[in-house]
Amino acid sequence: DAKTTQPPSMDCAEGRAANLPCNHSTISGNEYVYWYRQIHSQGPQYIIHGLKNNETNEMASLIITEDRKSSTLILPHATLRDTAVYYCIVSATGANNLFFGTGTRLTVIP
Amino acid sequence: DAMVIQNPRYQVTQFGKPVTLSCSQTLNHNVMYWYQQKSSQAPKLLFHYYDKDFNNEADTPDNFQSRRPNTSFCFLDIRSPGLGDAAMYLCATGIPGQGFNEQFFGPGTRLTVL
Numbered sequence: 587d588a589k590t591t592q593p594p595s596m597d598c599a600e601g602r603a604a605n606l607p608c609n610h611s612t613i614s615g616n617e618y619v620y621w622y623r624q625i626h627s628q629g630p631q632y633i634i635h636g637l638k639n640n641e642t643n644e645m646a647s648l649i650i651t652e653d654r655k656s657s658t659l660i661l662p663h664a665t666l667r668d669t670a671v672y673y674c675i676v677s678a679t680g681a682n683n684l685f686f687g688t689g690t691r692l693t694v695i696p
Numbered sequence: 697d698a699m700v701i702q703n704p705r706y707q708v709t710q711f712g713k714p715v716t717l718s719c720s721q722t723l724n725h726n727v728m729y730w731y732q733q734k735s736s737q738a739p740k741l742l743f744h745y746y747d748k749d750f751n752n753e754a755d756t757p758d759n760f761q762s763r764r765p766n767t768s769f770c771f772l773d774i775r776s777p778g779l780g781d782a783a784m785y786l787c788a789t790g791i792p793g794q795g796f797n798e799q800f801f802g803p804g805t806r807l808t809v810l
Contacts, residue, residue, distance in 0.1 A: 618797070620797065620798075629700075629786050629788070629801030629802050629803050629804050630739065630786070630799075630801045632798050632799065635798070677797050683741055683744070683753075684797060684799060685741070686738035686739045686740070687738060688738055689738060
């Protein structure tokens, strides 16, 4: 699986959009980009995934660059409950494993 | 609600005393995973079951074993816990055949080794 690079930490003001970047320059054609988050003392939670196109669901939007070498997770209106570690993971179609990197610790500030 | 349940949430054991952590699911998923997460680190996959087929990660110590008696339950056995095995242990389930790898995690069991 391709490796990912994320900033170790970010702050975001409550109510503003949080934009979390991820680099995955060695991504292969059959690999999806996944985002999970882990709130303190809880298990990781799936947020969104994508292959080539931008994706949106009730939690977030995922923007993938045309060359697929990087992506951005967007939380449109961050709340205090969005404070968590956000993991960007690249994983092949049908693969059983998710390899978590170091993630980005997002702190939403009142 | 369908979910992944881990019991107990907190487990204390003594150095060298075998301990078993439990996971159950009501999602009826084929795959069950065990991850180890040490303090301030990312989750690390130990092994997984695809139905009854056991798949061990290459660097998982022999001290860690697993059992899956049926679809719903999976156990993590630590035969002789050391101080370095103190961690959060996360169970997850998934349906890899759907084409993408969404996993559903339980709340974890925090293991303390005295």
